[in-house]
């Protein structure tokens with residue numbers, strides 16, 4: 745196993761229970777670049793789980809709250825989340841540049857430019873070009889793109905300013921494959937159920953980590 749700078753796997757820790765979350769994070773941490781927390785875990789265990797996960801894993805924490813509100817409300821939410829120790833926060837871009845800007849003023853931000861589920865084709869995909877423009881203008885840490893559609897990841901990579909990272913959910917349970925999406929230009933893969941719902945989360949994380957090597 746190599747240093748964390750070579751790691752490209754992000755764990756989507758979508759469980760409710762604090763104990764279970766900490767246990768899974770601890771036993772997979774060796775293979776992860778970061779841990780992503782979403783509403784299920786925050787609703788189930790409280791915002792303090794961010795602080796605890798950081799302590800237990802020593803890894804960066806991504807708060808996937810998909811903020812989509814007016815600038816003031818986005819700011820109010822994001823400031824509490826960064827205060828709890830989150831290193832990155834995910835925000836929707838479709839609400840407009842002022843709402844995203846409000847979050848970016850507080851910490852490292854990741855903008856959703858396209859989602860991975862089938863319904864993403866209805867409203868988000870038609871807006872992807874504009875969302876890429878927004879990202880190129882604001883220069884966030886990264887963008888979210890669909891691991892379920894590697895051809896869209898290649899397209900997004902071709903339009904996105906160099907240096908802006910591409911993080912891709914949808915590997916495993918949603919049908920995406922790690923090698924395909926990394927070859928298409930993703931920097932990181934985000935994996936939830938294929939790790940936390942597997943019989944042996946450490947082994948599943950190790951296998952996914954191995955798939956990311958040498959791509």
Ligand code: 3DU
Nearest residue numbers: 756782858859860913917918935936937
């Ligand atoms: O499908 P999985 O169990 O591997 O989980 C994927 C995670 O990534 C989950 O937290 C989900 O909310 C998030 N996500 C997407 O799946 C798709 C997106 O476009 C954005 C985030």
